Amino acid sequence: MILNIDPKVKTNIRHKSKKARANERKEKDISSFVRPLKIKPISKGEFEDFDAEINSKLQKDKLIKLLNQFSHRRNIKILSQEHGLNEKLFHDVYSSFRTFCVKSASLPVDLHVVLSDIIHGAGHVDDIFPFFLHHAKEIFPYIDRMEELRKISDIRTPADWYVDARAIQRKIIFHAGPTNSGKTHQALHQFLTAESGVYCGPLRLLASEIFKKCNFQGVDCDLVTGEERKYAKDENSPSEHVACTVEMSSTVNSYKVAIIDEIQMIRDPQRGWAWTRALLGLNAEEIHVCGEKSAINIVQEMMKLTGDTVEVKEYERLTKLTYLKKAVGSLYQIQPGDCIVCFRKNDIFNISRKLEMSGREVAVVYGALPPGTKIAQAERFNDPEDPCKIMVATDAIGMGINLSIKRIVFSSLVKPVVNEQGDKELDVISTSQALQIAGRAGRYGSAYSDGEVTTLYDQDLPILLNTLKKPIEEIKKAGLQPTIDQIEMFSHYLPQATLCNLMDIFVSTSSIDSDNFFLSNMEDFKFLANIIEHIPLELRTRYVFCCAPINKRSNFACSSFLKFARRFSRNEPVSIEWLCSHIDWPCKLPYTISELEQLESVYDTLDMYLWLSYRYTDLFPDKNEVREMQMELDQLIREGIQNVTKLSNKSTEVSEEVQEDKTVKSERNLDERFGKLSQELIRKGIVTPEQLENILKEPKEDS
Numbered sequence: 001m002i003l004n005i006d007p008k009v010k011t012n013i014r015h016k017s018k019k020a021r022a023n024e025r026k027e028k029d030i031s032s033f034v035r036p037l038k039i040k041p042i043s044k045g046e047f048e049d050f051d052a053e054i055n056s057k058l059q060k061d062k063l064i065k066l067l068n069q070f071s072h073r074r075n076i077k078i079l080s081q082e083h084g085l086n087e088k089l090f091h092d093v094y095s096s097f098r099t100f101c102v103k104s105a106s107l108p109v110d111l112h113v114v115l116s117d118i119i120h121g122a123g124h125v126d127d128i129f130p131f132f133l134h135h136a137k138e139i140f141p142y143i144d145r146m147e148e149l150r151k152i153s154d155i156r157t158p159a160d161w162y163v164d165a166r167a168i169q170r171k172i173i174f175h176a177g178p179t180n181s182g183k184t185h186q187a188l189h190q191f192l193t194a195e196s197g198v199y200c201g202p203l204r205l206l207a208s209e210i211f212k213k214c215n216f217q218g219v220d221c222d223l224v225t226g227e228e229r230k231y232a233k234d235e236n237s238p239s240e241h242v243a244c245t246v247e248m249s250s251t252v253n254s255y256k257v258a259i260i261d262e263i264q265m266i267r268d269p270q271r272g273w274a275w276t277r278a279l280l281g282l283n284a285e286e287i288h289v290c291g292e293k294s295a296i297n298i299v300q301e302m303m304k305l306t307g308d309t310v311e312v313k314e315y316e317r318l319t320k321l322t323y324l325k326k327a328v329g330s331l332y333q334i335q336p337g338d339c340i341v342c343f344r345k346n347d348i349f350n351i352s353r354k355l356e357m358s359g360r361e362v363a364v365v366y367g368a369l370p371p372g373t374k375i376a377q378a379e380r381f382n383d384p385e386d387p388c389k390i391m392v393a394t395d396a397i398g399m400g401i402n403l404s405i406k407r408i409v410f411s412s413l414v415k416p417v418v419n420e421q422g423d424k425e426l427d428v429i430s431t432s433q434a435l436q437i438a439g440r441a442g443r444y445g446s447a448y449s450d451g452e453v454t455t456l457y458d459q460d461l462p463i464l465l466n467t468l469k470k471p472i473e474e475i476k477k478a479g480l481q482p483t484i485d486q487i488e489m490f491s492h493y494l495p496q497a498t499l500c501n502l503m504d505i506f507v508s509t510s511s512i513d514s515d516n517f518f519l520s521n522m523e524d525f526k527f528l529a530n531i532i533e534h535i536p537l538e539l540r541t542r543y544v545f546c547c548a549p550i551n552k553r554s555n556f557a558c559s560s561f562l563k564f565a566r567r568f569s570r571n572e573p574v575s576i577e578w579l580c581s582h583i584d585w586p587c588k589l590p591y592t593i594s595e596l597e598q599l600e601s602v603y604d605t606l607d608m609y610l611w612l613s614y615r616y617t618d619l620f621p622d623k624n625e626v627r628e629m630q631m632e633l634d635q636l637i638r639e640g641i642q643n644v645t646k647l648s649n650k651s652t653e654v655s656e657e658v659q660e661d662k663t664v665k666s667e668r669n670l671d672e673r674f675g676k677l678s679q680e681l682i683r684k685g686i687v688t689p690e691q692l693e694n695i696l697k698e699p700k701e702d703s
């Protein structure tokens with residue numbers, strides 16, 4: 001079967017408005033992704049003998065009139081709908097059928113006879129329909145396969161995918177409560193004392209911390225993340241306990257106890273499916289689920305589908321957390337033990353440089369830093385003997401790193417987010433995010449057992465307090481993602497479709513239990529699929545490549561991804577020599593933000609290599625060397641951070657960057673301080689930001 005997929009159908013429609021895009025998604029069905037195959041009109045001669053026999057050439061004008069009449073018949077449209085031809089497809093088929101009939105020098109004899117009879121009053125116009133439908137199936141061959149496609153993409157009962165888990169009776173214990181309430185601590189106690197166990201966490205750092213804790217307490221535990229395996233004994237004798245990132249958890253191995261940490265992540269548009277998979281699929285008698293109360297209901301609903309029991313244990317925060325009534329006011333008022341939270345990397349460097357200029361040492365943590373650098377920065381900040389007592393961080397501190405924070409200071413409450421439609425927009429952080437970050441102040445057992453929370457600037461404080469006051473929105477649905485097996489089955493029916501199109505078509509034909517689940521946002525996956533679309537790879541390999549951890553904002557990481565895929569398709573191993581030349585190894589110590597970012601991209605590339613090396617050992621053979629290079633690079637980035645935050649004069653780029661930061665900051669301020677209408681007024685020059693600020697201030701001062 002041949003299916004022609006429209007290359008113009010872009011998966012990335014980021015420029016459209018949110019509403020337009022939402023509507024478009026709703027309306028999209030398979031017909032939006034496929035293009036009709038071309039059927040050539042029959043040239044003179046093919047049916048000449050029959051023509052001669054029939055001896056009645058159809059008159060073109062009568063034929064056109066007849067076809068036109070056919071296309072407007074209501075019952076023909078209804079009949080077409082019943083055969084899977086919606087309005088768009090009907091139009092495409094009609095236009096192709098009409099061209100075929102009119103432009104063919106001679107028609108197949110049966111069609112010719114029927115048309116001729118109708119024209120001569122010996123037949124009914126509806127008699128054309130069987131020929132029309134035959135034509136439809138020729139130009140859209142998938143129409144005949146819709147039943148199978150719908151069956152494969154029927155994902156209404158994901159609980160049935162996990163045969164091993166369904167074969168046992170599982171007990172779910174939900175440890176619900178705010179941050180720092182001892183939920184993970186309690187669950188870990190059961191894990192450590194069980195015969196066997198699996199810990200599933202959201203981040204490498206968290207899995208790694210459990211791995212260390214477990215082994216330190218004398219319980220052998222292995223570590224399994226996408227990019228790393230560590231064994232308490234050795235590769236050939238796996239331990240009974242394993243700490244892993246949630247995506248890497250096994251649904252086949254059997255365990256006595258499992259922990260699924262940070263269960264509220266089940267609502268995450270991109271990664272939520274991994275928590276759903278763990279919750280439905282872990283083969284463990286006792287599963288400890290830790291996280292926000294907001295997930296209790298969805299977990300209970302999901303366990304109705306599996307028939308497992310759920311017990312809920314609620315926890316209170318172990319230490320006091322005070323929401324201050326005053327903002328800090330300025331960076332000069334920042335004190336030891338403060339952690340300033342920003343949502344953009346540029347703000348991190350801007351703020352940390354100002355603090356360093358005023359003589360205070362600063363530790364910096366953001367998501368793109370290698371784990372070793374994050375830990376080293378946290379250790380400096382936590383160490384009572386170290387003069388570095390201020391941290392500037394993104395919300396990356398919300399999970400995974402142990403920090404001795406006295407006071408959380410939000411520098412802003414607006415964060416760029418990717419919504420469920422895959423659009424990037426600025427939004428005030430959710431109550432759940434605000435509580436998660438705020439809760440990092442005053443960690444139980446740390447130097448500051450009581451915590452405080454406030455904002456840097458006055459105007460943000462009411463927004464913060466208002467956000468923290470709101471109840472956390474209950475999680476209604478859990479993420480779900482098609483499996484590679486489903487996509488592979490799909491491709492048997494649509495062999496010409498690209499992976500990206502297969503995903504789109506899957507989404508459009510799928511049925512889902514929408515009371516409990518939503519389909520994950522696949523934009524990142526499709527972005528990567530598009531990058532390597534032209535490279536010849538087996539579907540499964542292509543799928544695996546697109547699951548690799550790649551920062552799609554980094555051009556260097558994306559080009560490395562493409563090059564890895566190209567070498568793979570030629571069966572050429574990605575040797576250490578090739579890799580070193582590709583990344584220009586050895587790397588130099590960075591002095592500017594862009595140099596630092598380049599090293600972060602190189603680190604990502606090495607991560608990608610390691611990730612692939614666990615799946616394709618032969619073609620990515622040098623994981624040990626790459627890991628050593630990563631350690632060296634981690635050290636270099638650690639030193640680079642100091643250079644960049646200290647605003648050294650070694651590079652002129654530094655001062656340019658500060659200028660750049662200022663521009664970004666003023667733009668950011670515009671976004672953050674004013675609503676959309678106000679921003680529009682400012683951009684049109686109707687008011688200045690200062691005038692608007694004054695207007696906005698007035699009612700507040702009155703009240």
Ligand SMILES: Nc1ncnc2c1ncn2[C@@H]1O[C@H](COP(=O)(O)OP(=O)(O)OP(=O)(O)O)[C@@H](O)[C@H]1O
Nearest residue numbers: 177178179180181182183184185186290443444445
């Ligand atoms: N009963 C306890 N005895 C000793 N230390 C404890 C106890 N409960 C919790 N802790 C310690 O308090 C800190 C916070 O506990 P834990 O990490 O379990 O909280 P949590 O509720 O899981 O928080 P988060 O939401 O941030 O993950 C940890 O360092 C933990 O070791």
Ligand SMILES: [Mg+2]
Nearest residue numbers: 183184261290
């Ligand atoms: Mg926890």
